[in-house]
Amino acid sequence: MFISRRAKEIQASPIRKLKPLADEARKRGIHIFHLNIGDPDIPTPEPIIRAFHQYNGPILGYGPSQGFEELRQAIADYFAGYGIKLTADNVLITIGGSEAIHFSFSVVADPGDEIIIPEPFYTNYNGYATFADVRIVPLPLKVEDGFRLPPKEQIEALITPRTRAILLCSPNNPTGTVYTEEELQRVVDLVKKHDLFLIGDEVYKEFVYDGLQHKSILEFKEIENRVIVVDSISKRFSCCGARIGAIVTRNEEVYQAVLKFAQARLCPPSVEQYAALTAYRMGLDYFGPIREEYQRRRNVLYEGLTSIPGVFLRKPQGAFYVICRLPVKDSEHFAQWMLTDFSLNNKTVMVAPGPGFYATPGRGQDEVRIAYVLKEEDLVEAIEILRRGLEKYRKLFG
Incomplete structure (x- = not known):
């Protein structure tokens, strides 16, 4: 066989x-x-659970491939709470953050192309790379250094003609490291210099300790057209089983390409989107x-x-x-x-x-x-x- x-x-x-x-x-x-x-x-917050129970539509039909506009706007409003300006048309709903990463890999790279990722990294990146037939180029980090990003020259040495993107996860799974603005700037400079995409897995951004602040890659105006951010309700609201995530990008060409992948899988789940709408409206407090x-x-x-x-x-x-x-x-x-x-x-x-x-x-x-x-x-x-x-x-x- x-x-x-x-x-x-x-x-x-x-x-x-x-x-x-x-x-x-x-x-x-x-x-x-x-x-x-x-x-x-x-x-899971009680209002989210109630949203599941209160759905009373007569039919669970297909929804828009990019997700309900009301939810996409709620996510844009949520980011506005962090000082990040977006519109509903910058947001596409995915089946969990996992699908958002899979779509991102598939859109920015052809088979055999490369994506640089600091390691250790979230293990399922390997699976998404296999789906897309993309090669992960690891940027080795050390526990002795607190898994901090190395000097710019060390990162740049990994860039080849087949490099299409760099992926950063901050706060990081699995290390717990939160990258500083200076560390992020090193990568931003390289993304701009080498015409790359920067993918940000930021699903843990609310969980930063000891008075530290999370810096989103969406805040770097000089590369705003090269940024793709992965978002999700899973960890944030204890909703791992709901499988609602999002791709956030200001790049219209990227958005339309992702939308075609989304159309191929029809639509994200409807009831879960209503629950996610409640989640995103809960407020940062x-x-x-x-x-x-x-x-x-x-x-x-x-x-x-x-x-x-x-x-x-x-x-x-x-x-x-x-x-x-x-x-x-x-x-x-x-x-x-x-x-x-x-x-x-x-x-x-x-x-x-x-x-x-x-x-x-x-x-x-x-x-x-x-x-x-x-x-x-x-x-x-x-x-x-x-x-x-x-x-x-x-x-x-x-």
């Missing part, structure tokens, strides 16, 4: 591929603390308490992890993830072992192995990504389980 090259080459998700082992552990009566996936436990909650969790996680011998990490500045180095040689094996062979009081933890967040072979072998989307008391318990698991694992495997 023939299976396509594309299907064979697409990478299995390090976030989800260990789920069968987790399911088996659960059948054995083991409780699992899921540190592997960024699925917020903070309740909603995020204050949520931001404070995630910052407290970040602090608990950081203090706990840094107390474990051999664990190294930098304090994340935003989103709700951290990449940390463990005192193991094979994080994949360790993550599996925690699910198959270790528990403490019938409890264990599930983490995402590091290699899946890299395009460079061999990188991330001793790293894991941890998502702090659990209550503080659960994080404390999960950290203790991780500590005890590492102690036993090192005795067995060195």
Whole structure:
């Protein structure tokens, strides 16, 4: 039986591929603390839930391929709250932020073209690149440096005649790094100089800690026609299952190209768009308490992890993830072992192995990504389980 090259080459998700082992552990009566996936436990706002229940249209028919105009305008108004001027015609609704990234890759690059992405990066970028037959060129970053962007010359050295775009995720998944205006300016200068696109994955922009401010790439006027921003309600409003995202661009040619892809998949889901409309109208004040909650969790996680011998990490500045180095040689094996062979009081933890967040072979072998989307008391318990698991694992495997 023939299976396509594309299907064979697409990478299995390090976030989800260990789920069968987790399911088996659960059948054995083991409780699992899921540190592997960024699925917020903070309740979805009640007005959004009500919007789902209150839909009473007689038919769930097709909607516009670009999404309902009322929602697109609400998103433009939402960005206006950050001082960013947009119109509804700068916004196209997608089936989650994932589709927005897939469409962006497909529009800015031909098969075999290149997109530069700092690594480690959100693992599903690999899948979207495979869909579009685009090559990811990794820009290696280091945990010792806090995953900061390198000097402009180091970034420019990766640009070739086939480079079509640079993608930045800030606040970053999986590192938690928030890029400064100066770091962004380095990339903006290169985008302008080499006639590239700049794709911004900004779905975590509300979650920035310690008084830092998020800077959107939409604010750089000198490249406003070269910018594509990915937006989503998933993490922001605890709506991961609603699958509503958006592409935001002021480039009319890009917008029309994306629209053709959107027409090919017909339309985004209708009821979810009504719920998203409620979400975007909630106002920015909603995020204050949520931001404070995630910052407290970040602090608990950081203090706990840094107390474990051999664990190294930098304090994340935003989103709700951290990449940390463990005192193991094979994080994949360790993550599996925690699910198959270790528990403490019938409890264990599930983490995402590091290699899946890299395009460079061999990188991330001793790293894991941890998502702090659990209550503080659960994080404390999960950290203790991780500590005890590492102690036993090192005795067995060195």
